[in-house]
């Protein structure tokens with residue numbers, strides 16, 4: 001439903017932050033009640049998704065004038081649009097109509113955080129500049145592990161008690177200390193590997209639009225290696241061997257990368273290459289809505305090894 005004086009987002013604020021700021025002045029007691037008036041989908045949020053039903057509910061506050069611009073600037077839907085090479089308006093219209101429809105194949109491949117992510121240094125900047133800390137849109141991108149502005153590792157939970165902002169009903173966030181146990185959120189440190197830095201750079205490129213995926217070029221590259229370019233129901237023995245060889249080469253390459261901070265470990269310590277997401281012939285011959293990391297890895301392999 002539409003409510004009065006719903007706030008406009010800050011620059012780079014995630015759309016969800018507007019709901020948080022709308023309910024903030026209502027006081028703790030009214031908090032849940034007010035949040036539920038805006039959306040019935042507030043009980044569960046996470047950053048493992050480009051779109052959730054709650055965004056549609058919030059976006060409705062801005063219909064019919066500003067919702068397009070806000071969806072473009074204050075959600076990650078444009079990232080998804082660039083991956084599927086579709087038109088933003090079409091994708092947005094579809095999401096508003098069917099908010100639960102957007103599901104990426106192999107979304108569980110990526111090591112994502114339990115709750116929403118924030119930068120411990122941005123909290124102080126936001127409070128100084130806007131009077132309140134808020135959820136930054138780009139921090140919620142699964143490939144982002146560091147804040148672009150400060151370089152700090154993004155946090156997603158309390159190291160003392162495990163608290164995470166995985167529901168709006170847990171209260172507004174982010175804050176400098178844990179709302180559950182009171183301990184201060186301090187910066188974490190990590191030595192980034194070459195591959196960590198590469199993924200961070202690529203994530204920034206995807207977010208600012210400078211990195212585009214040319215899926216067809218990657219597919220062409222593989223087809224040249226295969227020696228054939230069509231999907232068939234029946235493969236000859238020679239073709240089968242060719243596919244297997246390509247798969248082995250790609251698999252060995254994937255396993256040589258340091259992706260501990262990005263991929264969810266497979267059970268029993270199995271290799272990353274055994275994950276179905278890295279099936280070369282599926283990537284080449286079928287068109288799926290893959291998670292960004294899959295496109296990244298295939299494009300890099302094509303650039304560094306095949307071409």
Ligand SMILES: [Zn+2]
Nearest residue numbers: 119122147150
């Ligand atoms: Zn920051």
Ligand SMILES: [Zn+2]
Nearest residue numbers: 158161178181
């Ligand atoms: Zn805590």
